[in-house]
Amino acid sequence: MWGIYGFDQISPERFKKPPGLRADDRLLETIMAIKILLFGQLKQLTGSSELELQDIADTDQLIKEMQSRFPEIRDLNYMIAVDKTIIHGNTSIHENQELALLPPYSGG
Secondary structure, rough: OOOHOOOOOOOOHHHOOOEEEEEOOOOEOOOOOEEEOOHHHHHHHHHHOOOEEEOOOEHHHHHHHHHHHHHHHOOOOOOEEEOOOOOOOOEEOOOOOOOEEEEEOOOO
């Protein structure tokens, strides 16, 4: 039936899913991507000053994902900042928040 409207002539490439969305027959789900800024030793070990991760709901999940991707950071001490505030304990992560992994620092 759709052939009579010309849909059969449209390239499948035009129907690629846009980034940030996951779809199937019954579900359209938004994927939350978060940006994490890295400093000091963490930047050196990961090889980047920032990373983008998806489907991270809280800081405990962020730590597990980072340790899974970069096992060498398991033994490092670092702090997590959410929107420029250092957090203590598990904290929910929401879209458009700024996260940073900070190595220990000294005054001077």
